[in-house]
Amino acid sequence: MNDRISIDHRIMGGVxxxxxxxxxxxxxxxxxxxxxxxSEVVEEHPTLTKDDVLAALRFAARAVDERELPLKLSA
Known part of the structure; x- marks a missing residue:
């Protein structure tokens, strides 16, 4: 896991x-x-850095890549 992203059940319920x-x-x-x-995300949340935002984006991309996504079948 990326060291910029944490999952801890004591913080935000493990989100x-x-x-x-x-x-x-x-x-x-x-x-x-x-x-x-x-830069607007960092401005909105000044505790974040550009690298934090990019790490969140990479984490989300990996999470989506690892899951089976439902396919909508056309009728």
């Missing part, structure tokens, strides 16, 4: 967070998905 913060990976990815740039 993957940027290490040393209580900022969930999902929050970072959500902001990027809303169109925020990396």
């Amino acid at each position: 993957p967070c940027v290490a040393g913060t209580r900022i969930p990976v999902a929050t970072v990815i959500g902001l990027l998905g809303q169109g925020y740039s990396v």
Whole structure:
């Protein structure tokens, strides 16, 4: 696992967070998905660095890659 992302059941109930913060990976990815740039995410959450944001993005990409995603069958 990436040292910038932590999963600890005592912090945010075990939700993957940027290490040393209580900022969930999902929050970072959500902001990027809303169109925020990396620098805008850092501006919104000053405890984060550019490398933290990129680590969250890599973590999310790996998580999606490791799961079976449901396929919608056309009728």
